[in-house]
């Protein structure tokens with residue numbers, strides 16, 4: 001019985017005789033889980049002895065679907081990977097296609113990509129902080145964070161016509177030139193956003209309830225972070241200074257002056273706070289990018305609409321809001337990818353849940369899950 | 382210590398109480414949606430109310446979901462008659478690739494966002510049915526067919542950003558099948 005696929009539908013086979021524990025099913029659509037995640041929790045009283053994430057509820061087979069679409073047609077699919085940060089998946093995919101096909105991207109397009117991706121980082125972190133706050137009962141912080149996110153999303157809607165599924169970054173450039181007055185509005189947003197962040201820092205991170213709920217909960221040591229392949233704010237919260245924008249610089253990132261915030265304790269509080277500080281850094285990058293950006297083409301001229309790269313493979317990765325997001329593509333010389341594989345940071349970070357949740361209370365489980373910030377579209381693909 | 386905290390809290394409460402609402406009562410009030418907003422695909426018509434579509438099939442090939450379907454007949458004089466140009470909105474992901482692919486600026490992402498239907502069968506409908514396709518006025522160069530703005534209306538306003546896409550030298554004729 002045990003070990004068979006699907007046998008976890010029944011709990012009785014998970015209870016070991018003689019062990020006094022309760023098996024509780026959290027999810028798949030529990031209100032405080034993020035996306036469609038199911039966690040089978042073994043409880044001794046109220047203490048978690050084991051937590052097993054069960055994934056696959058949002059599996060759409062995007063990697064397989066990509067094999068039946070042309071290179072351009074895959075871009076809207078990548079929007080659906082990480083639906084909180086679609087720009088990243090767009091960009092990671094397009095970078096790989098560009099590497100595969102040897103396409104040079106115009107400089108202005110690179111700047112636009114950096115701007116939208118840093119804005120996306122703000123939107124994604126605001127979503128993460130807002131839902132982490134909602135999990136700990138801080139409803140005001142949730143509204144404040146989503147208010148900030150809404151402004152980014154409105155700017156995106158103005159830029160490319162969609163609120164979440166942008167389809168903006170394309171192989172060889174970006175799809176739209178910025179509308180008139182957009183940069184001024186973005187700069188204004190950056191200024192307002194800093195005030196918002198400061199307010200949130202005081203309201204949420206200075207709050208004694210938040211500190212009690214999040215400090216020393218789900219402690220991840222730097223060694224474990226590296227060993228388990230954690231990346232992004234999860235690794236940086238543990239003090240692992242690893243950011244692809246700095247340590248494997250891509251695009252025009254070397255031209256910007258920014259810091260990589262890191263935590264020291266590796267608990268939920270540090271992971272969340274790292275996200276807050278990253279938003280400040282994103283504002284800095286956006287401002288520098290807007291001031292450095294020169295007019296020019298936004299798409300590589302003379303690019304065929306149907307790309308058919310030479311046979312071969314390519315891998316490229318970028319630093320998404322969740323960590324190192326990589327896309328691996330194999331081409332067989334036709335107009336469709338032969339194979340696409342996505343290395344999703346959310347998946348790797350979610351794998352830490354059993355490690356972190358053990359020994360904590362059941363009510364801490366949602367806080368830990370929230371601090372890992374998994375997006376299940378990307379976990380399940 | 383407590384008094385200060387309560388006063389700070391009340392200050393925020395007062396400030397939010399005194400400002401106007403930021404939400405709108407949707408069916409009665411509507412927010413303005415941006416110019417580039419992408420919603421249901423809709424056909425465009427020329428000044429005389431005739432569709433601008435020339436039945437070139439570029440949009441059908443561009444759609445990642447294969448939800449556009451265009452059936453046409455070609456007459457003796459090479460002019461085309463569109464029997465049916467069907468569109469399945471239930472499966473459309475509003476990506477806009479069909480609009481970008483159209484070389485004649487004949488379709489657009491409309492601002493029609495109220496897409497709920499009572500019957501699933503209504504999710505597939507005809508954008509155009511039983512109409513004559515617009516003639517391709519400009520004789521295509523024999524060698525390199527280029528995607529440019531609509532021949533009869535070069536100064537189009539809405540689709541200007543989409544036109545920033547590179548003119549493709551390989552062209553849409555280069556299908557892989």
Ligand code: SF4
Nearest residue numbers: 444473474476477479
């Ligand atoms: S918007 Fe995208 S999915 Fe919808 S019909 Fe056009 S190409 Fe197809």
Ligand code: SF4
Nearest residue numbers: 434435437438440483
């Ligand atoms: S003219 Fe435009 S809408 Fe008509 S078939 Fe060609 S691409 Fe499609």
